[in-house]
Amino acid sequence: MADAFQYMSGFGGHFESEAVSGALPKGRNSPQRPAFGLYAEQLSGSAFTATRHENRRSWLYRLRPTADHRPFSAYEGAALFAAPQSAEPLAPNRLRWDPADLSSGTDFVDGLATALHARQPEDLEGCSVHLYRATKSMDRRVFVDADGELLIIPQQGRIELQTELGRLELPPGFIGVVPRGVKFRVQLIDGEARGYVAENYGLPFRLPDLGPIGANGLANPRDFQAPMAWFEDSEEPTEVIQKSLGHLWTTTLDHSPLDVVAWHGNYAPYRYDLASFNTMGTVSFDHPDPSIFTVLTSPSNVHGRANADFVIFPPRWMVAEDTFRPPWFHRNVMSEAMGLIYGAYDAKAEGFAPGGLSLHNLMSGHGPDVESWRKASEADLKPAKIEGTMAFMVETCWPYRPTQWALDRAQPDYDLAWTGFPKAQLP
Ligand SMILES: O=C(O)Cc1cc(O)ccc1O
Numbered sequence: 001m002a003d004a005f006q007y008m009s010g011f012g013g014h015f016e017s018e019a020v021s022g023a024l025p026k027g028r029n030s031p032q033r034p035a036f037g038l039y040a041e042q043l044s045g046s047a048f049t050a051t052r053h054e055n056r057r058s059w060l061y062r063l064r065p066t067a068d069h070r071p072f073s074a075y076e077g078a079a080l081f082a083a084p085q086s087a088e089p090l091a092p093n094r095l096r097w098d099p100a101d102l103s104s105g106t107d108f109v110d111g112l113a114t115a116l117h118a119r120q121p122e123d124l125e126g127c128s129v130h131l132y133r134a135t136k137s138m139d140r141r142v143f144v145d146a147d148g149e150l151l152i153i154p155q156q157g158r159i160e161l162q163t164e165l166g167r168l169e170l171p172p173g174f175i176g177v178v179p180r181g182v183k184f185r186v187q188l189i190d191g192e193a194r195g196y197v198a199e200n201y202g203l204p205f206r207l208p209d210l211g212p213i214g215a216n217g218l219a220n221p222r223d224f225q226a227p228m229a230w231f232e233d234s235e236e237p238t239e240v241i242q243k244s245l246g247h248l249w250t251t252t253l254d255h256s257p258l259d260v261v262a263w264h265g266n267y268a269p270y271r272y273d274l275a276s277f278n279t280m281g282t283v284s285f286d287h288p289d290p291s292i293f294t295v296l297t298s299p300s301n302v303h304g305r306a307n308a309d310f311v312i313f314p315p316r317w318m319v320a321e322d323t324f325r326p327p328w329f330h331r332n333v334m335s336e337a338m339g340l341i342y343g344a345y346d347a348k349a350e351g352f353a354p355g356g357l358s359l360h361n362l363m364s365g366h367g368p369d370v371e372s373w374r375k376a377s378e379a380d381l382k383p384a385k386i387e388g389t390m391a392f393m394v395e396t397c398w399p400y401r402p403t404q405w406a407l408d409r410a411q412p413d414y415d416l417a418w419t420g421f422p423k424a425q426l427p
């Protein structure tokens with residue numbers, strides 16, 4: 001087994017990889033006797049009968065079948081992870097949060113705190129937003145999410161994802177996607193780590209259509225990286241924590257389930273460096289809607305209306321003439337959760353720190369705060385580069401409902417970002 005991280009490039013490709021030569025069957029998926037006594041197992045991420053274009057599955061060749069486990073019982077750790085939405089009626093207020101503290105002695109799973117829910121896992125639609133804070137690696141345990149696909153957005157500290165299909169390194173500035181049902185462990189490379197997790201209950205993320213943009217641009221397929229096969233041959237007891245129908249469950253195996261020696265297919269984890277996003281914008285006037293910054297989208301059943309869009313606000317040139325350049329004032333039928341990986345966001349002069357979170361739910365009035373509005377209204381409109389910043393949005397057609405934990409720690413004075421605007425003076 002090589003130590004270095006090794007990747008295969010391309011979004012949604014049909015990959016094949018073997019960590020031991022001869023482990024991958026040739027010409028068929030399920031031979032009578034796979035090489036070395038390996039077990040062939042299909043992992044389906046779409047209905048068997050999904051259209052070819054939507055069909056996702058991989059074949060795994062492993063030391064033991066996943067079926068070999070004892071019953072799950074309720075997991076009592078991770079008190080803030082998978083917490084239900086608040087039972088109170090949700091006031092239509094804009095909400096914002098300071099970055100969460102790193103709580104000491106917790107790993108990725110136990111340090112996860114759920115902030116926002118949009119629908120429920122059994123709907124097979126919707127998404128939720130969690131924050132992770134970890135000060136230690138996951139030791140002799142793995143996590144698996146039956147409820148959704150996980151989009152992991154590191155904000156501080158490099159992490160390593162050790163998944164059934166291979167290993168991925170995720171520094172801040174990268175994102176990683178772990179498909180629904182794939183087991184993984186999070187190891188810390190820098191001693192501590194913090195970031196965001198968007199959990200997608202709906203159709204798997206895909207690249208958005210480009211329409212008149214043409215064949216290239218935004219997130220290009222070749223910049224996505226899937227891991228090569230890698231496995232552990234370990235007989236140490238390993239805890240499996242599974243999220244299922246909104247609750248956490250645990251069972252302990254007498255071996256590591258990260259024991260896939262070879263695999264092939266198009267259902268695999270991947271990573272993407274946000275710096276490789278080919279950002280587009282206006283070269284005349286008016287900046288486009290932020291859909292122009294969509295990295296990945298999960299469609300809903302209504303054409304053109306996303307179950308979840310992952311959108312970034314990357315470094316870029318601003319050249320628009322006679323234009324208010326930052327995000328304009330707006331109200332939106334879609335609901336917007338925003339986070340900040342580094343730098344400052346051009347609509348918020350204050351109060352939105354890296355690691356922080358904001359929520360502008362459907363139809364809430366928002367946009368630049370007073371200071372950003374004043375500066376942008378008075379700016380000399382030379383070409384200017386927005387640099388050293390990376391904000392993101394997880395936008396969904398389903399309104400978000402915060403957890404009680406999130407409501408209790410929201411900034412008390414967020415509305416003040418929008419007070420003090422001078423009234424327009426009619427002639
Ligand atoms: O609210 C935000 O800051 C995100 C955003 C940016 C923009 O330029 C237009 C709409 C929008 O929701």
Ligand SMILES: [Fe+2]
Pocket residue numbers: 330332336360366367
């Ligand atoms: Fe917005």
